Amino acid sequence: MALLEGQSVxxxxxxxxxxxxxxxxxxxxxAAVVLVDLDPxxxxxxxxxxxxxxxxxxxxxxxxxRAVAAAAGVTGLVNVAGVFRLGDVVTASDTDWDELxxxxxxxxxxxxxxxxxxxxxxxxxxxxNFASLAGTRARPNCVAYTTAKxxxxxxxxxxxxxxxxxxxxxxxxxxxxxxxxxxxxSEAAGGTTRAxxxxxxxxxxxxxxxxxxxxxxxxxxxxxxxxxxADFMIDxxxxxxx
Numbered sequence: 001m002a003l004l005e006g007q008s009v010x011x012x013x014x015x016x017x018x019x020x021x022x023x024x025x026x027x028x029x030x031a032a033v034v035l036v037d038l039d040p041x042x043x044x045x046x047x048x049x050x051x052x053x054x055x056x057x058x059x060x061x062x063x064x065x066r067a068v069a070a071a072a073g074v075t076g077l078v079n080v081a082g083v084f085r086l087g088d089v090v091t092a093s094d095t096d097w098d099e100l101x102x103x104x105x106x107x108x109x110x111x112x113x114x115x116x117x118x119x120x121x122x123x124x125x126x127x128x129n130f131a132s133l134a135g136t137r138a139r140p141n142c143v144a145y146t147t148a149k150x151x152x153x154x155x156x157x158x159x160x161x162x163x164x165x166x167x168x169x170x171x172x173x174x175x176x177x178x179x180x181x182x183x184x185x186s187e188a189a190g191g192t193t194r195a196x197x198x199x200x201x202x203x204x205x206x207x208x209x210x211x212x213x214x215x216x217x218x219x220x221x222x223x224x225x226x227x228x229x230a231d232f233m234i235d236x237x238x239x240x241x242x
Contacts, residue, residue, distance in 0.1 A: 002030030003221045008071045012058045012111065013081030014046075015039040017180040018130065021209035022078055022216050023049060029217050034071045036063065037081070058107040064114035076220040077115045077127045079108040084182050086191060089143045097144045104148035105155065112159055116168060124167025126220045129156045131172040133235055141191075149174075153231060160229030169228040171219045176235025179206040202237030 009026050013019035014035035023035050023045065033051035035042045036058065046053035052070040056063035058081045068074055083103045085096040108129050119125030134142060135149035152172065159170035177183060177197035183206070187193055198204055212234050218224055219232070233239055 002028075003217055003223065004076070005030035007031045007075045007220065008034070008073050009076035009078065009220060010034045010036065010067050010071055010074055010111070010115065011078045011080060012036045012107070013079075013130075015042040017080075017182065018175065018178060018209045018212045019078075019080035020045060021213040022080060023051070025210065025213035025217050026076075026078075026220070027051065029221070031076070031220075032071075034067050034074075036067050058111065059102045061110050061114070064111045067111075068114050068118055071118075073122055074115050074118050075122060075125045077111055077125070078216055078220070079111055079127070079129045081107065082130060082182065084142075084145055084185065086141050087143060088141050091141075092144050100144035101148050101151075104145065105151045108152060109155055112155075112170070116159075116163060119168050120163075120166050124169075126224070127156075127159060127168065127170040128216050128219045129170070129172040131156070131174045131231060133174050133176055133233065133239060135172075135174060135231075137239065156231070157229045164228050169219075169224070171224070171227055171229065172231045173212060173215055173219070174231055174233045174235070175207065175212050176233065176238050177201060177206050178209060178212060178234075180209055200238055201235070202241060205236070207234060207236060 009031045014023045015037035027049045035046045036054045043053045054067045131152045132149040134146045135153045138146045156170050156172040
């Protein structure tokens with residue numbers, strides 16, 4: 001039997017990168033999917049994969065409600081959607097601060113709030129939040145991103161202990177340097193270069209979206225049935241050293 005056979009999974013930020021890879025892997029593992037993104041291209045991807053799509057902002061509670069309705073009995077939620085901006089506590093604009101916290105921290109709370117009642121009605125479910133190495137190790141000139149991802153780790157643990165007794169598991173993934181649109185956008189904006197990232201990894205390369213998707217689908221599956229409140233660093237060993 002496929003790893004996610006019979007499951008119904010909502011994936012935000014699904015139009016590209018790690019979200020798209022997770023969607024493709026989830027379907028390959030037998031899940032029905034509802035794919036969510038602000039980019040209308042997500043509609044074509046959902047059609048290709050035989051799933052449903054919702055186009056809208058993940059910060060909009062109505063978007064979350066529409067996705068839950070489309071899922072017809074959601075068992076899994078993957079919060080991939082995220083944004084990145086450079087800036088320290090003085091230089092970061094209020095607009096960037098508000099946007100990063102809204103998308104990277106408040107939105108996962110909105111989506112968890114939307115799916116948990118439906119999961120409880122089905123006897124349980126699994127939530128996977130995409131955090132970051134920045135959630136445990138602050139990065140220079142990334143105050144809003146670091147703050148939001150640190151908060152997301154706390155949100156994940158809180159869901160895990162509050163709803164574990166009702167059969168809901170919540171875990172997070174902290175991707176390191178993954179060859180993704182966000183990484184390329186950060187480099188283009190003047191952040192750390194691809195070569196500099198690779199030099200910091202003990203596996204001397206970038207990770208792939210597919211490698212992240214594999215871990216995510218494991219956490220959604222019954223094979224991770226006793227995994228709750230944990231954070232998985234997918235970073236090529238970067239944080240294992242000093």
